[in-house]
Structures are given as C-alpha cells and as structure tokens.
Amino acid sequence: MRITNLALILVMSIASGPLMAETTAGQIRKAAVAFLQAFATEQAGQGYTVTFEPGAIDSRLALAECAAPLEVQFSGDPWKTTSPSLLVACEGERPWRMFVTASLSIKGPALVAARPLTRGERITEALLMSHSVEVNASRRGVITDPRQAVGMEVRRSVNAGSLITPDILSAPDAVARGDHVIITARSGNFSVRSRGKALASASIGEQVLVENLRSSRTIKANVVGPGQVEIPM
Template structure:
C-alpha cells in the first residue's frame, strides 16, 4: 500500500513539474535585449548609432513554456519613436504573445536645410546637407538620402538648419491644370491613345480628371509620367 502511494506521489510530482514549466520575465527580457542588440548591429553597419534599453517586465510574469526560441519584433516603426513597442511571442503548442515597451535612440546623419526654404521651391543638392541628429525623436520621420529630396517641392517654409521630414516635401506635378495630355486606355497588351486636357494638377502615381478632346467626355486616370495619363480598361 505504501509503495502504491509512493508511486502515485511520484507521478503527481512529475505532472506538477510539467504543468509549472514556464517562460519567466528574465527569459523574456533576455530575448528582447538580444533582438535590440541585433537591430543596433545592423544599423551600425549602415552608419547609425543605436542606444537601447528594454522596458521593465513584471518579475511575476510566468507564461507557458515555449518549445522554440521566442520571436521578437517591433510592432511599430522604431524610426519614428524613441519608445517603440516590441511584440514577444511563442509559436509552440501553447502559443502566447505579450508587448514590451523599449527605449531606443537612433543617431545618424539626416537632411537639414542649408538656408531658409520657401513654399513651392524645388529642392536641389546644394539646398540640403547631412547633420547628425536623433532621427527617431521626430514622429514625422526623417530623410536620410539626398536623392530622396532632390527634385521634390517644398510644401511649407523650412528654416535654415531645420530637420527635413517627408511631410515637408511633395512630388512636383507631372500634369498641370489646363495641360494637353496623352490619354492611353490600356487592357492587357492592347492600348489606344487620344489627346485630352487635364482638369487639375497631379503628380506621378496620382489620379486626375481629364477631358477627352475628341469625345468631350470627362474621365479619371492615373498619371504615369509627365503629360501622360493612363486609364485601365
């Protein structure tokens, strides 16, 4: 009888141990720090310096044991926030996920204006320069490559030395209101073209209303190049 009870206790003890197997706060923190370290190393190779710290994790956290390495990824854009959220998840038989807020600072060269810029001015290479800044301190992002700005138009005035963010610039109009354009109706490998007049201004990739000069019909098409509007059939 005593032997039977002893065996039962051993079985219950083993079962209890498997049920109590868990992923601890320390393991979660270790996974997030490893992910952030890999992110910092990757950005360093591109010329950016990343400082980071994992957010606090309640030491009482105990989630189901994960059979595979924990998966960590940004749930937001770390280039637009100094406090991005990390999603930590387990993809095993007992899947789970949780979110951890991290502190991330990305320093590197970004474009600033070399002089005051006025609305409507076209950006040329001499109007911008690189300066080291905390790139993700601006929720509006930053422009890091000169070619991303050259040829764009200033949407509103920019002070000398100010960080240039994407929302400050816009693509110049490829079609101006009143311009005569080529309208191409396309379906697969078949296309037919006619002349038209733009009823508004628009950039490449934007939609615009045009008047077909032959039929006087007004249609909406996509601007695919300067003076060219395409209508899918």
Template sequence: MRTLLFLTLSLFPSASIFAEQATTASDIQQMAERFLQTWADKQQQLNRRIEYQIGNVDRRLKLAPCEGEPELSFVSDPLRTPSPSILISCAGERPWRMYATASVEIYGSAIVAARPLTRGERLTSAALTTSEVQLNASRRGTLTDMQTIQGMMIRRPVKTGTVLTPDLLEAPDAIERGDHVIIVARSGSFSVSSRGKALGNASIGEQVLVENLRSARTLKATVVAPGRVEIPMQ
C-alpha cells in the same frame, strides 16, 4: 496507507523544482536584451547608432519553462517610435505570450534643410544637407536619399536645420493648365492615342480634365507622365 501517500506525492515535483524551472522576470529581461542587441548590431551595419534600455519586468513573474527557443519580435516599428514593444512568445504544452517595453533611440544620417525653404520651392542639392539626427524621434519618418527628392516641392516654410519628413514634400505638377498632352485610351494591351489640352494642373497619379482636340469632348483622365494622360477605353 502512509506508503501509498508517499508514492502518490513523489509523482509530482516539489514547488521548489517548479520555481527553478519557471521562466522568471530575469529570463525575460535577458531575452529582450539579446534580441535588442542583435537588432542593434544589424543597424550598425547600416551606419546607425542605437541606444536602448529594457523596461522593468515585474519581479514576481513566473511563467512555464520554454521547451524550445522563444520567439521575439517588435510589435511596433522602432524606426517610427522610441518606445516599441517586444512580443515574447513560447510554444509547447504550456505556451505563453508576454510583452516587454523598451526605450530605443536610433541615430543616423538624414536630410535637413541647409537654409530656410519657402512654400512651393523646388528642392535642389544646394538647399539640402545631411546631419546625424534621432531617426525615430517622429512618427512621420525621415528622408535619407537625396536623389529621390530632387525636384519635389515644399508644402510649407521650414527653417534651417529642419529634418525633412515625407509629409513636408509634394510632387510638382506634371501637367499644367493649357499644356498640350497625349491622351491614351487603353484596354489591356491595346491602346489608341490622340492629342488634347489640359484644363487644370495635376501631378502624376492624379486626375485632370482634358479636352480632346479632335472631338472637342471633355474627358477625365489620369496623369501617368509629364504631358501624358490615360483614360479607359469605352
């Protein structure tokens, strides 16, 4: 009987072997560190400076050993938050998933106001400059390309040095009340054009009432370009 008991027990690894093979808090910490460092190296190629720190992992953590390479990914966009979570998952016979927290600061060049800007002011390069800022300090995002915001309008007054964010800008009106416009009635690839007059202000993508100068009918059209609107063909 004792021989049988010995053989049965010998089929199972001891608790100490399981402990040696387990994925520990230290392993999780190292995985997250490598993941963030690789990501930080890529950001450096974009002229961004990264400072990060992995959150504490419970030292009592014991997970099954990972048979293959674990997969790591951001749960939230680190460019939008300084506290992104990292999902670490492992497939296999005993799969597991867990989350690690991190503190991430991303520094890079962004557009800021070179002087006070007033509501409704159209942006020019003279009113703007660039400065190194923490890009993920705000969930509203930052702007980095001067060319894409030239001619945009400021929604509300801002002070010198304010980091410009997308919500501070709006597209100028492409059509103003009284403007003569081209009305395009379109159905697939076929279209017919006529002349009209705008009865309100609107930017590209917005709808506006226009008067057809030939028929005197009032139509609701979508602005597709300065001086040009479209309606679906009836």
C-alpha cells in the same frame, strides 16, 4: 493515526509529480536584450548607432516553460518611436505572448534644410545637407536619400537645419489646368494617341479630367508623366 496521515500526504505528493518548469523574468529579459543587440549590430552596418535599454519586468513573473527559443520582434515601427514595444512569444506546446517596453535611440544621417525654404520652392541637392540626428525621435519619419526629395515641392516654410520629413514635401504638378496633353488609350501592347486639354492640375499617379480635343468628350485619365495622361481601352 499520525503515520497514516503522513503516508497519505506522501502518496498525494508523488501522484502530483514534480512542479512544472517556468520561464522566468530573467530569461525574458535576456531574450529581449539579445534581440535588441542583434538589431543594433545590423544597423551599425548601415551607419546608424543604436543604444537601448529593456524596460523593467516584474521579477515575480513566471510563465509556462518554452521548449523552443523565445521569439522576439518589434510590435510597431522602431524608426518612429524612442519607446517601442517588443512582442516576446513562446510557440511551444503551451504558447504564450507578452509585451516588453524598451528605450531605443537610433542616431544616424538624415537630410536637413541647408537654408530656410519657402512654400512652393522646388528641392535641389544644393538645398539639402546630411546631419546626424536621433532618427526615431521624429514620428513623421525622415529622409536619408536625396533622390527621394530632389524635384519635390515644399508644402510649408522650413527653417535652416530643420529635418526634411515626407509630410512637408509634395510632388509637383505634372499637368496644370489648361495644359495641352497627350492622351494615350492603351490595351496591352496596342495604343492610340490623341490630343487633349487638362481641366484640372494633378501630379504623377493622380487622376485628372481631360477634354479630348478631337471628340470634345470629357474623360478621366491617369497622369503618367509631364503632359502625359493615359486611359485603358
């Protein structure tokens, strides 16, 4: 009887086949480290120093074997957080996805105020200086190119040495209320110009109400430059 039972167990074992291969926590961590290292190397070429450490992964984790190399990418913007999440995915016959946290520090040059700035002040190159900071510690982003800040206006007071972030800058008005403007009505390569008066203030890219001085009609136009507005024909 015991021999019969043993034979049955052996038959069932053979029929079930070998155990399925698994993707281990160690393999997932290795893929995450390789991805972060590649990111660090890429940014080093741009003048940034990147340090990182993948978060802990449960050693008991076992997912389906992946025939293809694991794919890793940031699930958000790594330039705006020091704790980004990585999406690790297998796109094989038995696909799966999981998130891995990481600690990430990106240090490099960014623009700071060379002296205290007051609200409404127009930015010049003399008011800016470059300083090494932890770029991704600012959720509001940073500005690294002076051309993105010069000519802009300060929306609120800024202390000397403070980061220049996009949210504290605004484009100056290209058209002020009461200004005389040139209205261009355009259709393809054909255009007609007339004079008008702005009924509000607006910056380039915004819309503004304009009174056509010839017809006395009020129209809505797009601001395309200082004293210049445009409408479609």
